[in-house]
Amino acid sequence: MGTPFPHVHRRAFLTSSGLSALGWLTPLGTVLARTAEKERAPAKSVIVLWLGGGPSQLETFDPKPGTDIAAGTKAINTAANGVQLAAGLEQLADQMAHVALVRSLWSKEGDHERGTYTLKTGFRPDPTVTHPSLGAIVCHDLPGTGVEIPRHVSIMPSEWPARGGVFGAEYDAFKVYDPADKVPDTTPNVPEARFEERLEDLKVVEDAFAKGRGRRADATGHRDTMARARRMMASDQLKAFDVSREPEAVRKGYGDSPFGRGCLAARRLLEAGVRCVEVTLSGWDSHANNHEITARLKGVLDPAFAALIRDLHTRNTLKDTVVLCVGEFGRTPQVNAVGGRDHWPHNFTAALAGGGIRGGAVVGESDPAGGKDPKDRQAVANLHATVLRALGIDHEKTLRGPLGRTVPRSEGTPVEALLVKS
Numbered sequence: 001m002g003t004p005f006p007h008v009h010r011r012a013f014l015t016s017s018g019l020s021a022l023g024w025l026t027p028l029g030t031v032l033a034r035t036a037e038k039e040r041a042p043a044k045s046v047i048v049l050w051l052g053g054g055p056s057q058l059e060t061f062d063p064k065p066g067t068d069i070a071a072g073t074k075a076i077n078t079a080a081n082g083v084q085l086a087a088g089l090e091q092l093a094d095q096m097a098h099v100a101l102v103r104s105l106w107s108k109e110g111d112h113e114r115g116t117y118t119l120k121t122g123f124r125p126d127p128t129v130t131h132p133s134l135g136a137i138v139c140h141d142l143p144g145t146g147v148e149i150p151r152h153v154s155i156m157p158s159e160w161p162a163r164g165g166v167f168g169a170e171y172d173a174f175k176v177y178d179p180a181d182k183v184p185d186t187t188p189n190v191p192e193a194r195f196e197e198r199l200e201d202l203k204v205v206e207d208a209f210a211k212g213r214g215r216r217a218d219a220t221g222h223r224d225t226m227a228r229a230r231r232m233m234a235s236d237q238l239k240a241f242d243v244s245r246e247p248e249a250v251r252k253g254y255g256d257s258p259f260g261r262g263c264l265a266a267r268r269l270l271e272a273g274v275r276c277v278e279v280t281l282s283g284w285d286s287h288a289n290n291h292e293i294t295a296r297l298k299g300v301l302d303p304a305f306a307a308l309i310r311d312l313h314t315r316n317t318l319k320d321t322v323v324l325c326v327g328e329f330g331r332t333p334q335v336n337a338v339g340g341r342d343h344w345p346h347n348f349t350a351a352l353a354g355g356g357i358r359g360g361a362v363v364g365e366s367d368p369a370g371g372k373d374p375k376d377r378q379a380v381a382n383l384h385a386t387v388l389r390a391l392g393i394d395h396e397k398t399l400r401g402p403l404g405r406t407v408p409r410s411e412g413t414p415v416e417a418l419l420v421k422s
Contacts, residue, residue, distance in 0.1 A: 041319075041355075041392075042390060043322045043391050044142065044391070045138070045270045045274065045275050045320065046135065046138055046275070046276045046322045046323075046324065047263075047266045047270070047276075047278075047323045047324070048162075048276070048325075048326075049279055049281070049301075049305060049323065049324065049325040050120075050279065050326070051281055051284050051297075051325065051326065051327035052116075052283070052328070053283055053284035053285035053286075053328075054112070054115070054284055054329045054330060054331060054343060054344075054348075055284040055294065056286060056330065056341050057331065057348045057366070058331070058333070059073050059290065059291065059294040059298070060086050060301075061085060061101055061351055062366055063086040063087075065084070067368050068369070069334065069368070069369065069370045073291070074087040076090060076093055078092075078093035078094070078096035079094055080099070080360035080362075083101070086298070088294075088299070088302060089298055089301070089302045091305075091306035092302050092305050092309075095305075095309040095313075095353075098354075098359040099309065099351050099360070100351070100353065100357050100358055100360065100362070101349055101350070101351055101361070102350045102383060102415070103362060104363060104364020104374035105349060105380060105383065106346055106348075106373075106377055107348075109124060110343040115329045116160045116328045117131075117160070118328070120162055121133055121134070121165065122380060122381045122383070122385070123411065128405060129405060129407060131166070131407070132163070132164055132399070133162035133163055135275070135276030135278060136152060136162065136163065136164045136165060136173075136276075137167075137388065137409055138152075138275050138276045138391060139171055139275045139276060140167050140171060141393050141397075142275055142391065144273060144275060146273060147237070148235035149237045149274065150274070151274050151275045152164075152171060152173045152174060152274075152275060153174050153176065154176070154277075154280070155176055155262035155265060155277065155278065155279045155280065156177055156258050156279060156281070157173065157175045157278070167399070173276075178261060179241060179243045179258070179261040179265040180243070180258070180261055183238060183241045237273070241265055241269070243264045243265050246264060250307075253303065254304050254308070255299075257300045259280075259300050259301070260303060260304040260307070262279035262304075263305070264308075264311075265277070265279075266279055266308070267311055267312060267315075267317075270321060271315075271317070281297065281301055281304075283297055284297060286331065286340050286341055287336070288336075288339060290331065290335065292339075309353055318353065318355070319355045320354075320355055321355055322353075322354045322357065322391060323354045324351075324383075325350065325351040326348075326351070326383075327348075329343055329344060329348055330345070330347060330348025330349065331344050332344045332370075333367075333369070333370025333371070334370065347370075347373070347377075352418065355390055356391075356419055356420050357418055357420065361417060363417050363418055380412070381412025381413075382413055382414070383412070383415070384410045385410040385413055385414045386414045386415045386418050388409060389414040389419060393409065395408065395409050395412065397409050
C-alpha cells in the first residue's frame with residue numbers, strides 16, 4: 001500500500017548518502033493525544049506480532065478438540081480458567097492469565113494484500129484515501145521526547161509493511177530485518193569528511209534552486225532531516241536494536257529465530273522510547289500440509305510470544321504496552337484434498353495483552369461445526385478501536401485525506417469486555 005505523499009525529490013540524495021531508509025526523520029506534527037479520562041494510566045506503546053499469510057485459528061488460539069473440523073488437532077489447558085489453546089503453544093499457555101482472545105473476528109477481505117490492509121489499518125481498501133496503520137496513528141497522536149531513533153519500527157517486514165498513509169511517509173515503519181544483523185543505513189558509506197562535503201554541496205544546490213521558487217522551507221526541511229539522521233547515527237539508542245547485549249539466558253528464552261530475536265528487540269526498543277514495533281512471522285498460508293506448517297511455525301511463535309509477555313510483566317512494563325497478535329484472516333474449518341486449509345475471513349482470532357487489556361478474557365465463540373457465524377461477532381474495526389482506547393487515543397477523532405475527505409481514526413467501537421474497568 002503506497003503512501004499518497006512520496007518524497008520523491010530527495011530520494012536520490014538519501015540513497016547516495018546511505019540514508020534511504022530514514023524517511024521517518026522528516027519533521028513531525030505536534031499533535032498530542034487527548035488526556036485519558038480514567039484513573040488507570042493508558043498504555044504508552046504497542047507491539048504487533050504479525051502472522052503473515054493468515055494462521056489457522058483451529059491450530060492456534062481457537063482449537064475444537066474432538067470435532068470433525070479439528071482434523072486431529074489437540075487442545076491444552078492454560079493458566080486462564082476454562083481457556084484452551086492448540087497443542088504446541090505450551091509456553092504461551094502458561095502466560096494466558098495476561099492474554100485475552102477475540103474468537104469472533106470477521107472481515108470481508110479474503111485476499112492477502114487487501115486483508116493485510118484491513119487488519120493493519122482497521123479499514124477496507126478505499127481508492128480515495130490511504131489509511132494510516134495502527135502504529136502510524138500511535139506515533140502521530142502520542143507525544144514522544146528524547147527519541148533519536150525511529151518511533152515506528154517493522155522487524156522482518158512482509159511485502160506490505162505498516163505505512164503512514166495520509167499522515168505521510170515520515171510515519172512509515174522503519175524496516176529492519178534479523179536483529180542479529182547490523183541496522184542498515186546507519187553508517188555513512190563514505191569517509192566523514194566526504195560526507196560533510198556532500199551535505200554542503202546539497203545545501204548549495206537547494207539554495208540555488210529555491211531562489212524565486214518558494215522552496216526555501218522545503219530545502220531547510222531536507223537539512224533538518226539530515227541533521228536528525230546524523231543524530232541517530234551517533235545515538236546511543238541504536239544499541240536497543242542489538243539483542244546480543246542481552247544475557248544469553250534471556251536470548252535463549254525467546255528462541256533462536258529471527259522472529260524470537262525480533263520480539264526481544266521490540267521489548268528493548270520500547271524501553272528506548274519507541275512507540276510501535278511490528279514483528280512479522282510469515283509462512284502461515286497453509287493451502288497444503290496445514291498441520292505440518294503450523295506445527296513448525298508454532299515452534300517459533302510459542303517461545304517468542306510467551307517470553308515477550310513474561311519479560312514485559314517481570315520488568316513491570318506490560319502495563320505500559322499493548323501486545324496484539326493477529327494475521328490477515330483465518331483458515332477454513334474444512335481441510336482440503338491436500339491437507340490444507342484455505343483463506344477464511346469469516347471467523348478468525350486475535351490475541352491481545354498488556355495495558356488496559358483484561359487478561360484471560362475471551363470474546364466471542366466460533367461454531368464447533370464451522371458453518372455458522374460466530375457468537376458476538378466482532379469487526380476488525382472494533383479490534384482497532386479497542387487498542388486505541390487502551391492507548392488513550394480517541395478512536396473517533398478525525399483525520400483528513402488527500403482529497404479533503406474527513407475520516408475517523410477508526411470506524412469501530414471498543415470491545416468493553418476486553419478492557420479493564422477503571
